Each structure stands twice: as structure tokens, then as C-alpha cells.
Amino acid sequence: MRDPDHFERTRSRDLRAAQTSAEALLWGKLRGRRLGGYKFVRQEPIQGFYADFVCREHKLIIEVDGATHSTAEELAHDSRREQALREAGFRILRFQNNEIFHNIDGVCDTILDALVPSSPLPVKRGEG
Template sequence: MRDQAKLTLARDLRRNETIAEKRLWEQLRNRQLEGFKFVRQTPLGPYIADFVCREKKLIVEVDGATHSTEAELARDAARTSQLNALGYEVIRFDNDEVLNGLDQVLTLILQSLRP
């Protein structure tokens, strides 16, 4: 995907975020999570990551129901592998985890951010 196309898609994804993404972003934005800076819907390599803490090289992905099929799980695994190759750790949560257990999700994110 060309850079301009990725930027346009990232902008569209920010405008059309899911409820789970919106709730998580409310907790991550403006360095609210212990001062760590996150950006959302950010192009990285051939992908657009949901949330990225560049300082700690951490990507947080929020997956919807479509990510439960075998094909999507395989695609997610390949994506994670490629992002790992770029030096990023990737952690994934599904929408239900974010919507019904946000405190636990934030705790797990913090555990990944701390040395």
C-alpha cells in the first residue's frame, strides 16, 4: 500500500473506531497511562496498528469478531511476526475484553510497558 493510501486509511480508521477502541483510547490518550505516549491507527511497515507506544516499541491491537476465524487468526499471526521483526511487541485483546474488563486490559498493557 502506498504511503498516501495508508495515511488516508489510517485517518478513516480513526474516524470510524469501534466502541472498544474508543474506550481504550480514552484511557491511553494524552499520556494518561503512567505518562506513556500512545498514538492510534498508525502506519507501521505494511500495516496500520491500532495503538502504538513508540518509546517502548509496544503495539496494542483490539480485535473484533472477524478475527476469530482460522483465516484471520493466521493473518494476525503473520502480521504479529512481521511487526516483531520490526522490533515491536504486539499484544492483542478482543472487543469483549476491553468492554467488560478494561481495568485488567490496562494492567496487562502496563506490565508490557514496564521493564
């Protein structure tokens, strides 16, 4: 009998093989720690859903949305999915295909901004 994770691994492989051109373009920027030295994985199963890209260390999910995600049913599914992922402690960034094709540098900057911890506020003299 196969282990319970067999389906998830197989499905992840299938999704990686069938990536969209926008996902491929973004993956080219994320893979191999190319973006700020942060490690990303593709098509990660989390809470019964598959996240397009995940930085596990910083619990950040990157979703790439194409022409779908516009009907009431799709939006309701996305809402349920996001709620489950947020409850698992993840933050989610969503980008449209057009953003990736026409402003990949801006997309990467937004991702980096979400990953870089905010600087502590300077302590005034006499405080802290």
C-alpha cells in the first residue's frame, strides 16, 4: 500500500509539469535562491490546497492568477482557500499573469519587501 502522501507528491509533480508561462517566468526568478537568497518551492500541498510558490521559512505563499479566479464560484473557493492558509499561519501575495509578464521586476520587489523583516524602530535616548 502506498503512503498517504503519495497522491500529494504525484499531484505536485503534475502541477509543476503543467505550469503556466507566467509561473515559469516567475519561477525563473525564484528558483535556486535567486531572489535575495530565499528558498522557494513550487506546488506545495498545504491544508489540502496546492500553493503555487512557498517560502517555508517565512511562511509566505505566492499565487499566480490567470484568466480564471473571476467567477463567483472561483472567488468563493479562493476565499475559503485563503482563510485555511492564513489560519495555518501563512501570508499570501497574489499576482495576475499580466503583472508578471509586464512588470516582473516590480513583482520581485514586492515579494522581497514581504520577506525582509521590518527594521526595528530606533530607540530614542533615555528609552529602552
